[in-house]
Amino acid sequence: MAKFEINSQNIPPDLEPDKNITLWRYMSFASLCEVLMNDYIPLISIDKFSDKSEGIILREHISKQPNSYEDAIEYAIKTYYKSTYVSSWHESKNENASMWDRYTKGEEGVAIKTNAKLLHDSINMVKSNRIDTCELFKKLMAENEYLIPQLIIKRIKYIDSIPSDFQIDKQSLRQRYDLLSFFYKMDDYKDESEIRILKSESPSAYSYINLSSNQLMHFEKKERINYTETLQLKIESASILIQKIVVSPYAHSQFIDTVKQTIRRINFCRNSPIDPNIVIESRRKGWV
Numbered sequence: 662m663a664k665f666e667i668n669s670q671n672i673p674p675d676l677e678p679d680k681n682i683t684l685w686r687y688m689s690f691a692s693l694c695e696v697l698m699n700d701y702i703p704l705i706s707i708d709k710f711s712d713k714s715e716g717i718i719l720r721e722h723i724s725k726q727p728n729s730y731e732d733a734i735e736y737a738i739k740t741y742y743k744s745t746y747v748s749s750w751h752e753s754k755n756e757n758a759s760m761w762d763r764y765t766k767g768e769e770g771v772a773i774k775t776n777a778k779l780l781h782d783s784i785n786m787v788k789s790n791r792i793d794t795c796e797l798f799k800k801l802m803a804e805n806e807y808l809i810p811q812l813i814i815k816r817i818k819y820i821d822s823i824p825s826d827f828q829i830d831k832q833s834l835r836q837r838y839d840l841l842s843f844f845y846k847m848d849d850y851k852d853e854s855e856i857r858i859l860k861s862e863s864p865s866a867y868s869y870i871n872l873s874s875n876q877l878m879h880f881e882k883k884e885r886i887n888y889t890e891t892l893q894l895k896i897e898s899a900s901i902l903i904q905k906i907v908v909s910p911y912a913h914s915q916f917i918d919t920v921k922q923t924i925r926r927i928n929f930c931r932n933s934p935i936d937p938n939i940v941i942e943s944r945r946k947g948w949v
Contacts, residue, residue: 674816675816676856683753684752684776685753687751687761701895704892704893706744707843730870733871736872741866746891749855749857749858751854751855752854756943760853768909768916770911774907775904779901780902812859812860815841819846862888900931910945
């Protein structure tokens with residue numbers, strides 16, 4: 662098999678130059694209410710994903726690194742996955758039946774419709790859940806020169822097999838190309854047409870793999886960095902981001918009115934009100 666190297670030629674494509682592509686986020690009604698009330702998008706920790714092949718390219722490569730400790734490699738992978746957060750969006754001109762089935766719960770599912778430009782422009786800041794930054798963490802950052810990037814927003818690149826000879830050079834590490842391993846997925850998932858928002862709260866996984874057992878013990882027990890399951894990705898305003906809120910085709914006939922009434926109540930707590938008329942029925946209503 663040919664050598665697989667993440668570089669500027671084969672990295673997953675970003676959203677340039679066309680930012681007017683239509684994006685969808687399928688969710689429960691409860692999740693929608695949180696987004697509207699708080700103006701944030703939740704980013705979920707990679708280690709909570711059911712797809713265990715997430716980042717497998719990097720995991721395989723790290724496990725083969727010379728002059729590294731087995732315990733350190735295991736800790737590196739565990740920490741890196743816990744501290745890398747993702748929000749996934751579906752690229753499509755219209756609704757998608759499989760997305761309704763896969764990502765909404767029963768009759769109370771909804772989908773946010775927006776475009777890539779609105780999503781990109783509405784993002785304001787990331788609220789970090791990290792409680793303390795320990796001295797060893799600071800030292801790792803200083804010694805390795807690895808940069809913590811701002812948000813990365815790219816399309817997923819679908820591949821047919823796990824590369825057996827993954828390479829990444831030092832310069833690419835400094836540019837945090839290691840994070841791009843989370844933008845490759847098996848082509849079994851290509852129907853998701855995923856665009857992913859990613860934020861890392863950790864140095865490169867390579868920072869950890871040469872730590873001794875004593876250093877790891879100190880890192881884990883005495884000066885731990887606390888990560889949570891989600892980050893809150895603040896947006897300027899849900900009223901700007903959201904073009905339409907589409908109600909699940911499986912919803913009962915009165916559910917659309919429930920969503921509109923809820924938005925009217927939420928508007929009392931918002932500086933920028935949301936027009937209830939952006940809530941519409943699914944184009945698949947009547948076909949299911």
